[in-house]
Amino acid sequence: MDGILLQILNGLDKGSAYALIALGLTLIFGTLGVVNFAHGAIFMIGAFCAVTLSRLLSLSFETVDPTKTDFLGNPATIKTPYVEAWFGPEFGGALIDWAVPLAILFSIPVMIVVGYVMERGLIKHFYKRPHADQILVTFGLAIVLQEVIKYFYGANPISTPAPEVFIGSFDFGMMLGFDPNVIIYPYWRLVYFLFAAVIIGAVFSFLRFTTFGMVVRAGMADRETVGLLGIDIDRRFTIMFGLAAAVAGMAGVMYAPILSPNYHMGMDFLVLSFVVVVVGGMGSLPGAVAAGFLLGILESFASMNEVKSILPGIDQIVIYLVAIIILLTRPRGLMGKRGVMEE
Amino acid sequence: MSNSLLTRRGLLKTSAVAGAGLALPTIFTSGAAAFTNEPMGGTVTLGFNVPQSGAYADEGADELRAYELAVEHLNGEGDGGMLNTFSSKVLEGNGILGKKVQYVTGDTQTKSDAARASAKSMIEKDGAVMITGGSSSGVAIAVQGLCQEAGVIFMAGLTHSNDTTGKDKKANGFRHFFNAYMSAAALAPVLKNLYGTDRTAYHLTADYSWGWTQEESIAAATEAMGWKTAEKVRTPLGAGDFSSYIAPVLNSGADVLVLNHYGGDMVNSLTNAVQFGLRDKQVNGKNFEIVVPLYSRLMARGAGKNVAGIHGSTNWHWSLQDDASKAFVKSFGTKYGFPPSQAAHTVYCQTLLYADAVARGGSFNPCAVAEALEGFEFDGLGNGKTLYRAEDHQCFKDVLVVRGKENPESEFDLLEVVEVTPAAQVTYDADHPMFAGGALGDCNPGA
Numbered sequence: 069m070d071g072i073l074l075q076i077l078n079g080l081d082k083g084s085a086y087a088l089i090a091l092g093l094t095l096i097f098g099t100l101g102v103v104n105f106a107h108g109a110i111f112m113i114g115a116f117c118a119v120t121l122s123r124l125l126s127l128s129f130e131t132v133d134p135t136k137t138d139f140l141g142n143p144a145t146i147k148t149p150y151v152e153a154w155f156g157p158e159f160g161g162a163l164i165d166w167a168v169p170l171a172i173l174f175s176i177p178v179m180i181v182v183g184y185v186m187e188r189g190l191i192k193h194f195y196k197r198p199h200a201d202q203i204l205v206t207f208g209l210a211i212v213l214q215e216v217i218k219y220f221y222g223a224n225p226i227s228t229p230a231p232e233v234f235i236g237s238f239d240f241g242m243m244l245g246f247d248p249n250v251i252i253y254p255y256w257r258l259v260y261f262l263f264a265a266v267i268i269g270a271v272f273s274f275l276r277f278t279t280f281g282m283v284v285r286a287g288m289a290d291r292e293t294v295g296l297l298g299i300d301i302d303r304r305f306t307i308m309f310g311l312a313a314a315v316a317g318m319a320g321v322m323y324a325p326i327l328s329p330n331y332h333m334g335m336d337f338l339v340l341s342f343v344v345v346v347v348g349g350m351g352s353l354p355g356a357v358a359a360g361f362l363l364g365i366l367e368s369f370a371s372m373n374e375v376k377s378i379l380p381g382i383d384q385i386v387i388y389l390v391a392i393i394i395l396l397t398r399p400r401g402l403m404g405k406r407g408v409m410e411e
Numbered sequence: 412m413s414n415s416l417l418t419r420r421g422l423l424k425t426s427a428v429a430g431a432g433l434a435l436p437t438i439f440t441s442g443a444a445a446f447t448n449e450p451m452g453g454t455v456t457l458g459f460n461v462p463q464s465g466a467y468a469d470e471g472a473d474e475l476r477a478y479e480l481a482v483e484h485l486n487g488e489g490d491g492g493m494l495n496t497f498s499s500k501v502l503e504g505n506g507i508l509g510k511k512v513q514y515v516t517g518d519t520q521t522k523s524d525a526a527r528a529s530a531k532s533m534i535e536k537d538g539a540v541m542i543t544g545g546s547s548s549g550v551a552i553a554v555q556g557l558c559q560e561a562g563v564i565f566m567a568g569l570t571h572s573n574d575t576t577g578k579d580k581k582a583n584g585f586r587h588f589f590n591a592y593m594s595a596a597a598l599a600p601v602l603k604n605l606y607g608t609d610r611t612a613y614h615l616t617a618d619y620s621w622g623w624t625q626e627e628s629i630a631a632a633t634e635a636m637g638w639k640t641a642e643k644v645r646t647p648l649g650a651g652d653f654s655s656y657i658a659p660v661l662n663s664g665a666d667v668l669v670l671n672h673y674g675g676d677m678v679n680s681l682t683n684a685v686q687f688g689l690r691d692k693q694v695n696g697k698n699f700e701i702v703v704p705l706y707s708r709l710m711a712r713g714a715g716k717n718v719a720g721i722h723g724s725t726n727w728h729w730s731l732q733d734d735a736s737k738a739f740v741k742s743f744g745t746k747y748g749f750p751p752s753q754a755a756h757t758v759y760c761q762t763l764l765y766a767d768a769v770a771r772g773g774s775f776n777p778c779a780v781a782e783a784l785e786g787f788e789f790d791g792l793g794n795g796k797t798l799y800r801a802e803d804h805q806c807f808k809d810v811l812v813v814r815g816k817e818n819p820e821s822e823f824d825l826l827e828v829v830e831v832t833p834a835a836q837v838t839y840d841a842d843h844p845m846f847a848g849g850a851l852g853d854c855n856p857g858a
Contacts, residue, residue: 071662078658139729139823140744223468225675227682227715237688249661249694254686327652328679328713336651371655373644383655384647
């Protein structure tokens with residue numbers, strides 16, 4: 069029982085990331101009809117927004133301290149971050165410590181610009197082309213973005229810690245009456261799950277309760293009729309692309325302390341998120357979210373020793389296996405609607 | 412009537428002479444090239460095959476820096492580094508056997524097939540007479556096999572699996588770096604002193620040659636001193652998020668976590684373990700402990716504060732105070748602005764050792780080089796007295812047990828040496844069961 073609870077908890081944070089990426093993928097597919105394989109790269113760029121902000125805040129000037137020597141025996145240089153010099157060591161130190169949450173504010177404009185340039189500059193020209201062309205061009209774009217990041221940040225994961233207060237874990241099991249140390253869960257992962265829940269809730273409410281959202285949903289259902297009513301649906305869809313990019317970007321920022329950002333993390337998540345979209349049902353937003361959590365938790369279960377001792381290697385294929393089973397029994401996915409991608 | 416100069420006899424004569432003339436160069440060269448890629452001109456080409464991407468890219472970048480430094484020193488540029496402290500004095504800074512050293516590089520991508528392809532291309536297209544590099548034992552073993560077939564020497568870089576000089580050893584392959592058995596032999600007594608004999612260990616292991624042999628070595632050494640092994644869990648290389656492997660650890664009754672991970676994997680798994688608060692927990696009435704048997708400063712930098720107080724072993728560390736280490740740190744640090752890693756150190760040594768063996772043997776022929784290296788005893792390369800054992804082409808030298816520093820004074824000052832384990836304590840028989848199963852075979856000069 070405790071093992072099962074532990075793996076459910078454990079699947080939540082990964083599931084949150086899948087759900088957030090899949091949500092964006094579905095938004096783009098539902099509005100623009102484009103299968104955007106560069107969406108994982110946006111998640112990755114988001115994580116690198118956290119790295120960039122943390123580096124910007126840590127920018128330092130050097131002073132020579134003649135009392136100490138460096139590894140070559142020369143007088144040591146002491147680095148002091150500018151923010152500590154400007155705002156005092158306490159507030160400056162806190163700013164550096166809170167770089168990851170602050171990076172959300174930093175990432176939103178960056179991601180909207182990235183999304184806008186991507187859509188207007190490249191993807192727009194592929195709306196009327198077959199899905200295979202769209203997949204090829206966005207996949208190519210993902211590789212380009214990945215290599216650009218690798219050029220500037222190197223090939224290695226860059227450790228980006230969460231703020232000091234969120235380091236460590238709390239004993240979830242004790243709260244439920246289990247023995248201590250049985251079910252523990254890191255604070256930051258809980259923060260990530262709550263954050264994902266808020267973002268998902270916000271996107272749904274935006275589409276549900278605002279006029280803008282209503283128009284977008286109408287456009288998703290029947291683009292031509294909405295256009296005939298004199299509404300510039302294309303502009304609204306471009307905004308949705310920017311919104312989807314911002315969601316993936318924020319998901320990436322917050323994920324940086326969980327998985328040290330590296331240039332290929334986008335691709336790792338994209339493939340799985342795409343499976344999530346297909347399992348959830350192409351074009352279905354609730355389907356994408358549900359399937360994201362479901363597959364995240366399943367993956368977590370499959371890496372339990374008890375499971376692996378019966379089915380070795382199951383942890384690496386479980387998502388695909390489940391995808392095959394679901395597609396065989398429900399070809400439109402869990403919540404897919406008739407007519408999507410079937411023409 | 413045309414007066415043609417062409418007669419039947421004349422034509423035959425001309426063709427015979429032309430034919431012989433055309434054939435001549437190949438007759439001479441095939442006779443002269445006694446081995447693969449024999450250097451003919453005034454230069455000799457070495458092939459540096461390192462991971463420039465993938466899980467071990469950090470190590471690869473540092474290896475490449477050290478290779479470039481070694482080439483400089485061999486060609487008589489720079490301050491000479493460890494050439495000045497090396498016990499063998501045949502290298503004079505005029506290249507190798509008077510030939511200027513050039514090099515080509517390849518990206519192994521930390522994948523065996525990519526590494527073989529880049530090594531093959533360096534041998535066949537660029538004419539490399541020696542291949543060196545590694546990072547990842549899977550890669551090193553694959554490339555070592557390729558070099559054996561191609562007839563070139565392979566000087567292994569960062570490879571820690573017992574198999575490299577165990578069941579997969581090859582006559583053309585040589586390893587300066589230490590191995591998993593040696594790590595276990597050096598660490599076990601230190602762990603016993605620190606954590607006692609009544610402990611239960613949980614292994615998380617990178618699922619390939621190196622991980623398996625390190626898990627086997629550490630488990631054997633710790634079980635011999637009374638520890639129990641709760642579980643051995645294999646994780647895929649480059650898994651990224653290790654949380655689903657870390658979460659069950661506390662529940663297993665284990666009070667020590669052994670991370671048989673290296674490079675980016677170790678950074679991620681250790682970060683996850685600390686996030687899950689393992690280090691603050693009490694299990695079986697004892698503090699929960701983490702051990703990282705193979706440590707490096709580059710990993711320590713990646714993992715940040717998480718390494719404080721965690722023990723492991725390493726081949727070499729820049730803070731060593733012998734003349735050789737100081738000379739190497741000085742020339743590397745002056746050129747690049749930071750101290751070298753253990754990966755940089757071992758590949759620098761390997762390049763010097765190869766050049767020295769060629770000079771002593773008087774030939775680039777792999778068989779002459781192998782003969783010069785086998786049973787070679789040397790000093791002055793930063794590890795004290797060292798032996799290149801003839802039976803398995805493994806170096807035997809002191810091993811360092813290190814600990815992550817609690818209060819680092821600089822960004823490089825991350826590890827402290829706890830103990831220098833003497834070579835005798837980590838030496839094993841050439842037919843030790845963990846290394847059995849393969850044979851060196853005969854050296855292959857190729858061509």
